[in-house]
Amino acid sequence: MAASQARTKLHYGWIAAGLTFVTLLVAAGIRSAPGVMMVPLEAEFGWSRATISLSVSVNLILYGLMAPFAAAIMDRIGVRRTMALALAVLAVGVLATTAMSRPWHMTLLWGIVVGGGSGTIALVLGATVVSRWFDLYRGTVMGVLSAATATGQLIFLPQMAWMVEQWGWREAVLLIAGAAALLAPVIWFLMRDRPADLGLWPVGATEAPPPPVKAGNPAMAALQALRDGMKSRDFWLLAGTFYVCGLSTNGLIGTHLIPACFDHGIPEVKAAGLLAVMGIFDMVGTTLSGWLSDRWDSRKLLFWYYGLRGLSLIFLDWAFGPDVFGLWLFAVFYGLDWIATVPPTVKLCAQSFGRERAGVMFGWIFAAHQVGAATAAYAAGWIRTDLGDYYLAFLSAGLICLVAAVMSLMVGRQDAAGGARPAEEAA
Structure with missing residues (x-):
């Protein structure tokens, strides 16, 4: 077997990682589409942003709750079958949204069908592939795969925004449905x-x-992992900080930045360009974060990531100026920090719960991430509908990020009862 590997010019693990990257990229592009569709749906059907945000919240919750079960399903039927089946479900669900005419249609199709399909091939897929195919470069490869979830915005959102502006939201939906089907x-x-x-x-x-x-x-298997995790202090700390990660990224910025820009007179195409810039710099930031997590204390990395993210959100409202220079600066900075939290969180998860259970335990932690995203997606829509702007949503998310920064430093420490650190137990 060793001789066989020596003769192989390119280890197939890199091909598996590349296929996983493209899959995560397409799934991310599909999941982020409501940010472009929100204003056109509001104009065509007269639905409020709170109503549309409810469907997005259902999508985000299922996107997260599917993760631990998806990890167990991958163990049962295989990664290949799980990925192909999820992409087929996404293609059918997204295509069917072109015929929706009632709010419950969007909740059923975009919330349940698309949410479940995209959740099956979320970040837990990357964690599973990395743990199976790589002994070296785990942090770096996980960083690249994590970045795919934001790079999907780079690939799809500008084109979708342009198509929505030129032809309508249904044509944009056909684009992403076709990508999943192919x-x-x-x-x-x-x-x-x-x-x-x-x-x-x-x-x-x-x-x-x-x-x-x-x-x-x-x-x-997934429920047993949850029961075991709930007995661990580190599980609650990692789930809590990742809840804040989802709240401050996918739920708030990913869903509401484009509508917030529209409120300040910034066209949708230019606003989608801001998210695309975030996608570019997220690729750099998350890959660098993976490299750093192989070398530095992951707790300290998370402290800086959440702390700087919180400060940027607190001052976001002042970035909406006539020259939009502040917004472009925010896009660059926030892009570097967008999913940089994933590689250190995955590493701390593996240290706390062991390699064999890392996938399913990270699945539950990722579920908390998406519950946070769903909370922000709905709450920010409600705040905008009730108060007329997003200021309170941005400010409160920033303050919560500062709390998460402090929580990050507590992961892996000896508890008050003098018990062993989880990393030591795993070792």
């Missing part, structure tokens, strides 16, 4: 579940990994 067969034919399927070891492995344990009922 990718599904590619994944089916090229993706592999584990290195052993090709007679390989993980990248950088010096010995053969243990054979996979036969998975049982996916739901029971």
